[in-house]
Amino acid sequence: MTPTDFLQQLQDSTLGVALSESIYMYPVVEGLHLISLVFSFGLILLTDLRLIGFFLPTVPVHDVLQKLRPWLIGGFVVTFITGFLLVFVNGPSLMNTWVFPLKLLLILIAGLNAVWFEIKFGRRVTEWGYHAKSPQGAKIAGWISLATWSLVVICGRLIPYLNGH
Amino acid sequence: MSTFPFFQALQNSEIAVSIGQSNHLYGVVAQVFHIAGMVLILAPVLLVNLRLLGAGLINQSVPQLVKATNPLIWAGLLFILFSGIFMVAPSAALYYPNPAFWLKFQLLALALIVQFTLYRKVTASEKPNRALAVITAVVSLALWFGVGIAGRAIGYVAA
Numbered sequence: 001m002t003p004t005d006f007l008q009q010l011q012d013s014t015l016g017v018a019l020s021e022s023i024y025m026y027p028v029v030e031g032l033h034l035i036s037l038v039f040s041f042g043l044i045l046l047t048d049l050r051l052i053g054f055f056l057p058t059v060p061v062h063d064v065l066q067k068l069r070p071w072l073i074g075g076f077v078v079t080f081i082t083g084f085l086l087v088f089v090n091g092p093s094l095m096n097t098w099v100f101p102l103k104l105l106l107i108l109i110a111g112l113n114a115v116w117f118e119i120k121f122g123r124r125v126t127e128w129g130y131h132a133k134s135p136q137g138a139k140i141a142g143w144i145s146l147a148t149w150s151l152v153v154i155c156g157r158l159i160p161y162l163n164g165h
Numbered sequence: 166m167s168t169f170p171f172f173q174a175l176q177n178s179e180i181a182v183s184i185g186q187s188n189h190l191y192g193v194v195a196q197v198f199h200i201a202g203m204v205l206i207l208a209p210v211l212l213v214n215l216r217l218l219g220a221g222l223i224n225q226s227v228p229q230l231v232k233a234t235n236p237l238i239w240a241g242l243l244f245i246l247f248s249g250i251f252m253v254a255p256s257a258a259l260y261y262p263n264p265a266f267w268l269k270f271q272l273l274a275l276a277l278i279v280q281f282t283l284y285r286k287v288t289a290s291e292k293p294n295r296a297l298a299v300i301t302a303v304v305s306l307a308l309w310f311g312v313g314i315a316g317r318a319i320g321y322v323a324a
Contacts, residue, residue, distance in 0.1 A: 026321075027317075027318060027321050030317060031314045031317060031318075034313055034314065034317055035310050035313065035314070037204075038204065038207040038208060038211055038310070038313075039211065041204060041208075042204050042207055042208030042211055042212075043208065043211070043212070045204060045208055046208055046209075046212060055233060056222075056225070056229075056230075056233050059222070059224075059225055063222065063224055063225075064222065067221055067222050067223065067224070068221060068222070071215065071220070071221060150201075153200060153204070154197050154200070157196050157197065157200045158193060158196065158197075160320070161192075161193065161196055162193075
């Protein structure tokens with residue numbers, strides 16, 4: 001089964017049809033996707049800027065990570081669920097251009113980077129987090145996160161613009 | 166000059182016409198700067214308002230967070246302003262009858278008024294009045310998120 005076939009199946013499913021037929025559901029889901037993005041991407045952006053050393057350098061990194069985590073993860077849960085619903089509605093037209101596949105690839109890279117950061121640095125953040133300057137690896141992870149998530153959002157914005165919905 | 170002729174004049178202006186006829190890529194760049202600006206405004210607004218609600222970075226004072234995030238908000242406002250002009254000017258007459266477009270600017274005006282009066286006053290204090298802090302946070306978040314949602318709705322509301 002090709003990705004296009006799979007997306008067609010999602011669009012033809014009960015959920016896909018119900019979402020498409022409702023006048024209000026699509027804008028509501030997209031509105032929630034946008035608002036939750038401020039929680040997910042917005043707060044991860046501030047966290048990355050702290051890791052890199054551009055933002056709140058006197059605040060311990062673990063303070064930022066721990067205090068923002070519930071909001072950030074809550075934001076990601078809503079962003080992912082609403083994003084999944086948007087895929088149901090848009091269906092195979094998402095394959096019209098390279099933007100959507102690229103977005104998925106970038107999410108994968110951003111996710112792997114987050115896991116790598118957590119294993120390598122996150123677990124012993126209390127040992128290094130007090131310093132304004134993060135270890136080189138943590139700093140690089142911050143830059144990768146900043147770059148990949150920014151590109152994810154840019155790709156997302158370009159989907160309706162380039163694919164025509 | 167009433168509003169609609171102004172929008173028509175704007176659309177027919179030399180600069181707007183040259184933007185409209187320019188490469189498709191410029192439109193894409195404007196979109197990217199617009200959403201970057203949105204995040205640069207809303208992420209700091211969210212961080213500070215969460216703090217006013219007693220959540221998020223509670224070990225830092227409100228003025229400390231405001232001081233750290235203000236440059237991001239200003240950068241965001243610049244991004245939004247210039248990309249916004251770039252997006253509206255070539256099709257100003259098309260936006261004119263769109264109710265979501267006007268709602269967005271009404272909400273934006275309110276959000277900016279609150280930002281430079283109530284929000285500025287409340288966040289200047291190390292220990293703001295609890296009730297006032299909560300009200301400020303709720304109003305500020307509702308208005309700023311409203312601007313974003315109304316902006317997205319422009320594309321849905323048939324003119």
